[in-house]
Amino acid sequence: MGSNTTTEVLTRNAILKQFKKKTPMQEIMIRFVRNRMAVVGIIIFAVILFCAIFADFICDYDTMVVKLNVAERLQGPSAAHWLGTDKSGRDVFARVIHGARTSLWIGFVATALSLLIGGILGAIAGFFGKWIDELIMRVMDVMLCLPEMLLAMAIVAAMGANVVNMILAIGISRVPRFARIVRSSVLTVRGMEYVEAARAIGARNGTIIARHVLLNCLGPIIVQVTLIFASAILAISSLSFLGLGIQPPAPEWGNMLSEARENMRDFPHLVLAPGMAIFLSIFSLNLLGDGLRDALDPKLKQ
Amino acid sequence: MIKYILKRLLALIPVILGVIFIIQFILYISPNDPAVVILGVDYTPEGAAQVRESLGLNDPFIVQFARYVLDLLRGDFGNSYVTGEPVAVQLAARFPNTLILVVVSMTLCTILSLPIGIQSAVKPNSWFSNITAALGMVGIALPTFWLGLMLILLFAVHLEWLPATGSVSLTGMILPAITLSASFMAGTMRTTRSSMLDCLNQDYIRTAKAKGVSHHDVIDKHALKNALLPIITVVGVNVGTQMGGSVLTETVFSYPGLGIMLTNGIKQTDTPTILGCLVVMAICIGICNLLVDIIFAFVDPRIKSQYSKRG
Numbered sequence: 083m084g085s086n087t088t089t090e091v092l093t094r095n096a097i098l099k100q101f102k103k104k105t106p107m108q109e110i111m112i113r114f115v116r117n118r119m120a121v122v123g124i125i126i127f128a129v130i131l132f133c134a135i136f137a138d139f140i141c142d143y144d145t146m147v148v149k150l151n152v153a154e155r156l157q158g159p160s161a162a163h164w165l166g167t168d169k170s171g172r173d174v175f176a177r178v179i180h181g182a183r184t185s186l187w188i189g190f191v192a193t194a195l196s197l198l199i200g201g202i203l204g205a206i207a208g209f210f211g212k213w214i215d216e217l218i219m220r221v222m223d224v225m226l227c228l229p230e231m232l233l234a235m236a237i238v239a240a241m242g243a244n245v246v247n248m249i250l251a252i253g254i255s256r257v258p259r260f261a262r263i264v265r266s267s268v269l270t271v272r273g274m275e276y277v278e279a280a281r282a283i284g285a286r287n288g289t290i291i292a293r294h295v296l297l298n299c300l301g302p303i304i305v306q307v308t309l310i311f312a313s314a315i316l317a318i319s320s321l322s323f324l325g326l327g328i329q330p331p332a333p334e335w336g337n338m339l340s341e342a343r344e345n346m347r348d349f350p351h352l353v354l355a356p357g358m359a360i361f362l363s364i365f366s367l368n369l370l371g372d373g374l375r376d377a378l379d380p381k382l383k384q
Numbered sequence: 385m386i387k388y389i390l391k392r393l394l395a396l397i398p399v400i401l402g403v404i405f406i407i408q409f410i411l412y413i414s415p416n417d418p419a420v421v422i423l424g425v426d427y428t429p430e431g432a433a434q435v436r437e438s439l440g441l442n443d444p445f446i447v448q449f450a451r452y453v454l455d456l457l458r459g460d461f462g463n464s465y466v467t468g469e470p471v472a473v474q475l476a477a478r479f480p481n482t483l484i485l486v487v488v489s490m491t492l493c494t495i496l497s498l499p500i501g502i503q504s505a506v507k508p509n510s511w512f513s514n515i516t517a518a519l520g521m522v523g524i525a526l527p528t529f530w531l532g533l534m535l536i537l538l539f540a541v542h543l544e545w546l547p548a549t550g551s552v553s554l555t556g557m558i559l560p561a562i563t564l565s566a567s568f569m570a571g572t573m574r575t576t577r578s579s580m581l582d583c584l585n586q587d588y589i590r591t592a593k594a595k596g597v598s599h600h601d602v603i604d605k606h607a608l609k610n611a612l613l614p615i616i617t618v619v620g621v622n623v624g625t626q627m628g629g630s631v632l633t634e635t636v637f638s639y640p641g642l643g644i645m646l647t648n649g650i651k652q653t654d655t656p657t658i659l660g661c662l663v664v665m666a667i668c669i670g671i672c673n674l675l676v677d678i679i680f681a682f683v684d685p686r687i688k689s690q691y692s693k694r695g
Contacts (some may be wrong), residue, residue: 086649121523135678138411148591188498207533209605221402223399224402224403224406225401225406225672227400227402227403227624227666227669227673228403228406228407228662228665228666228669229624229625229627229628229629229665230628230668231442231625231628231629231631231632232578232627232628232631232646232662232665232666235631235647236410236411236651236652236658237410237656238664239411239414239649239650240411240412240413240414241414241415242415256640261580303648308493312525316527319527320527320528321531323529323632323635324631324632324635324647325647325651326647326650326651337530339529339530339533343533346533346536346537346541346637347541350537350541353530353534353537357527357530357533357534360527360530361526361527361530364524364525364527365521365522365525368524369521
């Protein structure tokens, strides 16, 4: 009799568990994991992130990445140098690994900067409307008339080529994109009842924007963050390739490509590795962004 | 119609002025001293003060801005700090090259990606559609300059079919144009595909099919015409981005265009050259946006009717 009741309770729990409503977060996770391309993207990106974080444990910076070693210059792939060496005898594999750290780190800071500025501007424009909106969005429209690459180049031209200025250049040139997306998200949320309710109980504008409005338009912002992160990584290597970003001997994929150009004819492996690294980081972030968009907003998916 | 075009044309002026303002302001707050660039080894404090005075660099920013715009209206872009020659001469020599490159690559991009996008929307789950979608994902992520280097390795070094350096000629143009158009092709293809898919799911397509319109006509007249607007927008935006992208492509192929001029200008902190290149590119992009708006008016009867009613 006693054992019978236990089984009954157990079955009931199992059934209940089966029918228990999943939280929105769980549903998003499930949709994301079902998307094969998104999973591929996140795996590739995790590997790159791992390399960036543990670069010092994989290869020593001082002896392999930046030290001149003319005796071993321009070697092909071997056991000692997995991807060969460049024209100064530096290990290409080590430089690619440490390049990941440079790109991801700068890309992250630049994206965070543009999210911060663009988010604040977009939220103000969308929330207050009227002339503030008009003013901010006109300036953003003018900035959008200049391609991001050119705007970044103008900023680097004015300030000089170094890491801080590159972060500023890449961050500022992507502000309009964030401002627009945050503004349009805020506009859709602004009229909701819960915003009105928050105002009714006496919440201040800043609190309403941060706690009630922005939190409810996180989805499109997160997607945009991954895509802009990808474009920032591309911009870092583009600027460095032109000689306007990270200068050698510091390891960066773009300046590695630029240096490898001279010897490309005889040593094609020098251009293959850094290029693949750039491609894979952008590719994985794009897949991740697309996957997140589909997972966060299933209505968009056809 | 003319009223609409005029209105757009007028709206272009504050945008271009705004762009010039932003670029000039960025360069104005720069810590670089033009006098150092101009005088070089002959630098003396007195000489520098004289140079700054003669260039009007001591004037307030607004005065400098107004002077630049007024000079611009007369076609005067100022003189290069490095060579002392008028920037306009250099611009006139190089701008056509960049324009040709962008036009060729735009054409290439459009004539290839439109049919592919349409075809993959008509048969959304076919192998063709899947392969082109995968190629599109790869194409968007390919860094322009790396693709250029790889193409040089393959076609110029290995196969020796095409020259490694770009020039304004049939063979010299092929590799730069492919490089420049690759990533935009992927974007245009994706937009075409999704825009077409949207239209093909509409009720009027079903109606058209039901009343016996041929498959060909359904795609051409009913779906494509309605799907065109987002596609035109993307193509228009691409022109601007290609202007930016041309900087990298030109560097890879040593193509004699604005991009290399701009990069060199930045390396030598030659402000008038930088300003000139950026302003020309910005005006170009502004005109492109204007063209897109005008094409919109022709394609979208809603805009046309709005203006014909009023007069």
